[in-house]
Structures are given as C-alpha cells and as structure tokens.
Amino acid sequence: MNTQKGISSIVIILIIIGVLAVGGIYWFYPKITDVSCKLGYEFSTGLDGPVRCIKITDTWQTYRNEEYGFEVKYPLNCSIEEINDESAFCPVGNIDAKGISRLKYFEIKNCNTFIDIYNNSNNLGLNEWNNVYKTLTCTGAGFSSRTTSSLNDISIVKGDFGCCAAGQRAVEISKSKTVYIIHSKDSIEFSIERNKEWEDWEKNDVTENNDIFSQILSTFKFIQ
Numbered sequence: 001m002n003t004q005k006g007i008s009s010i011v012i013i014l015i016i017i018g019v020l021a022v023g024g025i026y027w028f029y030p031k032i033t034d035v036s037c038k039l040g041y042e043f044s045t046g047l048d049g050p051v052r053c054i055k056i057t058d059t060w061q062t063y064r065n066e067e068y069g070f071e072v073k074y075p076l077n078c079s080i081e082e083i084n085d086e087s088a089f090c091p092v093g094n095i096d097a098k099g100i101s102r103l104k105y106f107e108i109k110n111c112n113t114f115i116d117i118y119n120n121s122n123n124l125g126l127n128e129w130n131n132v133y134k135t136l137t138c139t140g141a142g143f144s145s146r147t148t149s150s151l152n153d154i155s156i157v158k159g160d161f162g163c164c165a166a167g168q169r170a171v172e173i174s175k176s177k178t179v180y181i182i183h184s185k186d187s188i189e190f191s192i193e194r195n196k197e198w199e200d201w202e203k204n205d206v207t208e209n210n211d212i213f214s215q216i217l218s219t220f221k222f223i224q
Contacts (some may be wrong), residue, residue, distance in 0.1 A: 040215065057219050064223065068104060068117055068178070073219035075212065078111040098122070098132050103178070111212050112185035120177045126157055129179060130172075143172050143181055149206055152221045158206055171206055171217065182220060184213040 037043060037053035044054045060073040063080045074080060083105045099122035106115040120129055134142035146159040154173055161170035161183040170183035206217060 040218065057215055060219070062219075066223065069176075069223045070180070071219075071221060071223055072108075072115070072216060074108050074111055074113075074216055078108050080106055080108045083107050098136060099124070100129065100133055100136060107185075108216060111216060113213050113216050114181075114183050114185060116181040116183070118179040118181070120174065120179050123177050126172060126174050126179070129174070143170060151206060151217065154220075154222065156206070169213065175222065182217060 040056055041053040042056050044052050057073050060075055062071055062073050064071040072080075099119065101119045102116060103119055104115075104117040106117075108114070118133070124132065130143050143157075143161050144159050146157070149156050149158050149171075151171065151173075154175075156171045156173050158169075158171055161168045161181060168183045168185065170181055173180040173182075206214065
C-alpha cells in the first residue's frame, strides 16, 4: 500500500515538473522572439546563458597568411584554398616590364568569394595600375573604380571586377607594392536592377549587407 502511495507521489511530482517546463517554454519563447539583433548578428539561445545577440563571424574559422600579411574569417561550411588555374588571368605582353603579375589566387569555396593578390613593383596608383592591368589580360577584364571607402581602418576602393556585360562586387586595396582584390563569385548583368544594387553599394558601408560575401569582407584585415 505504501509502495503504491510512493509511486503515485512520484507520478504527481513528474506531472507538476512537466507542466512547469512546458509553461516555462511558453513564457520564455516570446521573449526570445522579441529580441532584435542588428545586421551581422544572430541569436544565441543556448541553455548555458541568457538570450543575447552575438556577431555571426565570431564563430567562424580564421585564415591567416603570414607571407602576404593578411587574415580573413569564413564560415565553418566553407574552405579556403590556393588556386593555380591561370585562366582568369591570361597575361599578354611583357608583364615583367609593367611590374604586374598575379602572385596568389585564393578561393573561399562554397562562399562565393575570391582573394586575388597582384604585384605592383612600380608602385603605380590604383587607377594607373588598373589601366595597365586591363591591357595585360586577354579578356580585357579588370577592376573599375567606383568610389573610395574604408574597411577596418584600411583605405579601399569599391568597384566591380569583370568585363563585357557583367561584373562582380569587389574592393581593391593597395599596400607595400601589392594590390589585393577581394570579389564575389556571382556576376551581375548590367541592367536597371544592377544599377540599383550599385547605388546601394556606393551609398552604404561595404559590409552593410547580410550576404556571405559582405560578412567575409568585414573580417579582412592586415596583420600588424
């Protein structure tokens, strides 16, 4: 008899705990959804702490290149590797005399982002460097300057990278006789929609977008 009473008490206690747990979820869930994270941040709803907004890139991997003095972050489902395919840069003419050659070419796979690193041994200004670069590629592809900006205290030029009737969002940075071009993989055809996108790109900070390319770009910095 006492055993049955003991079992009944345990069952009642378990039911009460279950009701409290379900009620707690219904009470707590609206508070989670009421939290508003600013651009570039996401909810952290783990049980190990209070609900808060954390920077999306804080959980990413970091790639650090000592040879060329930069680092960048990228999502866990992506990978970065050096590409040896020169099809995108098929030089014509005497590139040594012009002091321009591609030193390294990285792709952040699954994240639509490339980092191209070029030599600028004659220390040309970016406009002049771009004009020379276009004459050296068999496709005539190059970087077209749009406007200046800054990224993590680095002076940059925003523009598009490509040729003909399409281009990619890109930024260009010059440092120590080296030119870095960071660009998206997705080409955008010239159109009214593209012009609108470029207007937004020019007006706003280069990283004020929730797409992967902008988030990766926001983490690029030079190693001190």
